[in-house]
Amino acid sequence: MIQQANLSVEPQWQKELKQSFSRLDDLLSFLQISTENIDQHSEARRLFSMRVPKPFAKLMMPGDIDDPLLKQVMPSVQEFETKAGFITDPLDEHNSAQPGLLHKYKSRVLIMFKTGCAVNCRYCFRRHFPYADNSVNKSQLKQHLQYLEDHSEINEVILSGGDPLMAKDDATSWFVSQLELIPNIKRLRIHTRLPVVIPSRITQALCDILKNSRLKTIMVLHINHENEISPELANGLLKLKQANCTLLNQAVLLKNINDNVATQVNLSERLFEVGILPYYLHLFDKVDGASHFNVDEADAKRVYGQMLVELPGFLMPKLVREIGGEASKTPISL
Ligand code: SF4
Structure with a gap:
């Protein structure tokens, strides 16, 4: 924390941030999409955690697993695939002379x-x-x-x-x-x-x-x-x-x-x-x-x-x- 926070009023955006979806079954249920057979996709949260704020989820089309916004944030079993040329630090950023x-x-x-x-x-x-x-x-x-x-x-x-x-x-x-x-x-x-x-x-x-x-x-x-x-x-x-x-x-x-x-x-x-x-x-x-x-x-x-x-x-x-x-x-x- 950089400065003393104003504890009296929590801004709306912080409340919405806390209410984000972190589980795939919760997000799909919200979107009225079947949660059957999602375990293998949900596992990808181990690789990169899931975080989807509700205002963003509200922009997705209910019932559509192929919604273009959902696809950007939905963990997928495909994330376990490794492919030549795809690396963890593609822009060579992890070792900076002055961190940050x-x-x-x-x-x-x-x-x-x-x-x-x-x-x-x-x-x-x-x-x-x-x-x-x-x-x-x-x-x-x-x-x-x-x-x-x-x-x-x-x-x-x-x-x-x-x-x-x-x-x-x-x-x-x-x-x-x-x-x-x-x-x-x-x-x-x-x-x-x-x-x-x-x-x-x-x-x-x-x-x-x-x-x-x-x-x-x-x-x-x-x-x-x-x-x-x-x-x-x-x-x-x-x-x-x-x-x-x-x-x-x-x-x-x-x-x-x-x-x-x-x-x-x-x-x-x-x-x-x-x-x-x-x-x-x-x-x-x-x-x-x-x-x-x-x-x-x-x-x-x-x-x-x-x-x-x-x-x-x-x-x-x-x-x-x-x-x-x-x-x-x-x-x-x-
Ligand atoms: S693309 Fe941008 S907003 Fe999305 S996870 Fe990466 S840094 Fe965060």
Whole structure:
């Protein structure tokens, strides 16, 4: 804990976080899907625990085991399959010189602000990340601040995790105020999926922090499918826009979830309707236990080529792959 928590009122988003589904039978029962023969799938929670907030589950189609949102979060027996080339640390992140801080891009630094996420996406490239060895505390964050002071070439701080919005607003407020004291820092970017799965996470306090900061603020959401954008999320995004926060989206191309032209076009259109610009479309990071989500590069290029025909340029995300140790994301050329 970074600052004395306000114990008087627990924010709505924290209550909803605590009510998340952690058992597959509970989630499927909620969705009116048969729980027969699910034991083998449920076992995959041993590999990566299950966590699904109820507001996200409510966006799934009752009775549909193939719902594109359910498939992203449902443990599967396929996670036990091992496949050549799929490894535990595809982006080479587990051994950083300064734990909790990654300085792989010249002017940007990525800071692990909070470990853990509100939702455990089965395809996550960090599903094997040793969060327990990388928990965040205030003295570590102070070391990061010192690093930022010592490296004047850094002008942008990216808060990541886990999910940085798992931190309480008073902790975020403190850290932003410290960043503002460092003259070379101009931008603050927050990479998060939390508001997508629990829209009440966009609190007035969070909006005020962003609005009142001298830093230019950017929120990069992680939305893979248009069905993830609820009216509640759209309302929250409006508040962020009013707080002068730039909204971008990154998605991952996922087999049998969003790897077709219509789904990608609908996603881009819907993102724009709610004030978000498509930023990146990532090729799948080859993490062990999630090979069933992988989309071949040739198929990805085919989908992307057709998106170019269907969408205006400003609604086209950049198709990229991340390669461990590379100084930037690698654009995929058609
Ligand atoms: S929210 Fe992001 S970091 Fe967390 S499990 Fe999902 S993909 Fe991974």
